Amino acid sequence: MAGRRYDVTLFGATGFAGRQAARYLSEHATPGLLWAVAGRNRAKLELLQAETHASGLVVADADDPATLDELAAGTRVLASTAGPFAHRGGPVVEACVRQRTDYADITGETAWVRGLVDRHHAAAAAAGIRLVPFCGFDSVPSDLGTLLVASFIRDRWGQDTRRVSASFALRGGWSGGTLATLLHSAETGELEVGRDVLLLNPPEHASDAERARSVDRDAVEWDPVRRVWLAPFAMARVNTRVVRRSNALLAAAGRGYGPEFAYEEAGEHRTRAAAAATRLGLKILERALAWEPSRALIRRLGPAPGEGPPETAREHGAVRLRLVGEAASGRLVRATLAASGDPGSRVTVMCLCQAALALAMQRDALPRSPAGGVLTPATGLGLLLLDRLEAAGLQIEIGPLVRA
Ligand SMILES: NC(=O)c1ccc[n+]([C@@H]2O[C@H](COP(=O)([O-])OP(=O)(O)OC[C@H]3O[C@@H](n4cnc5c(N)ncnc54)[C@H](OP(=O)(O)O)[C@@H]3O)[C@@H](O)[C@H]2O)c1
Structure with a gap:
């Protein structure tokens, strides 16, 4: 990949997540990193470049494959926030495969990624191209948290991991782009596909x-270990599928978590009533998404693409993930990953940018097997990304769990 103009190019840079990612790169990029903002609107890109001092700008439209080839050929890593990905992302990934460019994004659209696996995994694996979707809040904490727990069990005790139970407590908001993506997934039937x-x-x-x-998970139940009520979690249908793919890809490389490995994810609540209300709320949302008139209402009342929680709300957000891992012998491990800032924007942007920087600056130190394909954060970036995130502010704790 020598001779590329940029180390990292940020596609979708003029959107809500993209603008914050551009600011993040401008503050955190390694000195000397050559990076560009990219999107379909030159005027918006020029303003953003002036604000962030990006090294360059690239005009490319997801509907124009020739511009995407130029975009992918000019950079070592393409980081994309241009969603809904099922609507706009396919040709971008195709261009990356053609131009042998590493790729990361913040999709949470599992059905779309299933299509990428079918179309590109074999070719990207053979060519050693890393295509790493799910590098946002979906699913970096879940996927790397599980890798951390399973690695601890393997390194300390030499054992397989039988089970990881993860639970999230969070404070945050939704962007218009996320809402548009959810509605798009409901309209196209992709939400249904994601049930698998x-x-x-x-x-x-x-x-x-x-x-x-x-x-x-469908149940509401008391967890005596974490001492909270557990309820279904909105993003679990994404994260659980990603963690399972990680285990499968690692198993194929001889480093699976264990032959009986199981992963589940829940939301944490202080009271039974709050847990039950969340469960009911998710069921109502699911019904509302299945019906066009209620989708139209959600679209009218929710934020528009390009909008999202204001700065104060982004600042005020927080996320904490707690994992309990069980070794084959029954011994337990507990781990916590915590970050301040809105999960859907601050945390997502930190995860994506650190993933892109890892691909660009530390490619030789990344996990060697699998060396390419449609990967996951755990398989494409591994514990190296967790180290980078810890240095960037993610708090991480891990240790044996002794039951009282
Ligand atoms: N994984 C996670 O945890 C997580 C968190 C947050 C968001 N997301 C996902 O990230 C995506 C972006 O969210 P957002 O809030 O940033 O959305 P947004 O504000 O609507 O941004 C979408 C971006 O796509 C660009 N775009 C639209 N059509 C294009 C085309 N034909 N060619 C090139 N670019 C095009 C837009 O450009 P213009 O500026 O020119 O309109 C904009 O830059 C969504 O799919 C959302 O679900 C995931």
């Missing part, structure tokens, strides 16, 4: 036994 608990697994990792232990 093993959607992202290769066929050899989709046995009946694996399916039986991969269940989406």
Whole structure:
């Protein structure tokens, strides 16, 4: 990849997440990093370049494959925030495969990524191109948190991991782009496709036994270990599929978490009533998304693309992920990942930018196997990304859990 003009190019840079990513890169890029903002609107890009001092700008439109080839050929890493990805992302990834360019994005659209796996995994794996979707809040904390727990169990105790249970407590808002993506997924039927608990697994990792232990939470229950009420979690249908794909890809490389590994994810609540209300709220949202008149109402009342929580709300947000891992012997590990800032914007932007910087600046230190393909944060970037995130402000704790 020598001779490329930029180390990192940020596509979708003029959107809500993209603008914040450009500011993040302007503050955190390694000295000397050559990076560009890219999108379809030159005037907006010029303003953003002036504000962030990006090294360059590239005009490219997701509907114009020739511009995408030029975009991908001019950079070592393409980081994309141009969603809905099922609507605009396919040709961008195709251009990256053609131009042998590493790629990261912040999609949470599992059905779209299933299509990428079918179309590009084999070719990208053979060519050693890293295509790493899910580098936002979906699904970096879940995927790297699980890798951390399973690595601890393997390194300290030499054992397989039988189970990881993860739970989120968070404070944050939604951007118009996220809402547009959710509505698009509902309209196209992709939300329904995303119900498949093993959607992202290769066929050899989709046995009946694996399916039986991969269940989406529906219950509200008291967790005596974390001492909170657990309820269904809105993003679990994304994160669980990603963690399972990581385990399957690692198993193929001889480094799986364990033959009986199971992962589940929940939301944490202080009271049973709050947990039950969240469960009910998610069911109502699901019904509303299935019906065009209620989708139209959500579209009218929610934020428009380009908008999102204001600066104060982004500042005020927070996320904490707690994981409990069980080794094959029954010994337990607990881990916590915590960050301040709105999960859908601040945390997402930090994860994406650090992923792009890792691909650009530390490619030789990334996990060697698998060396390419449609990967996940855990398989494409591994613990190196967690180290970078810790240096960037993510708080991480891990240790054995001794039951009282
Ligand atoms: N994984 C996570 O945790 C997470 C968190 C937040 C967001 N997201 C996802 O990230 C995506 C972006 O969210 P957002 O709030 O930033 O959305 P947004 O503000 O609507 O931004 C979308 C971007 O796509 C660009 N775009 C639209 N059509 C294009 C085309 N034909 N060619 C090139 N660029 C085009 C827009 O350009 P213009 O400025 O010219 O309109 C804009 O820059 C959504 O899919 C959302 O679901 C994921």
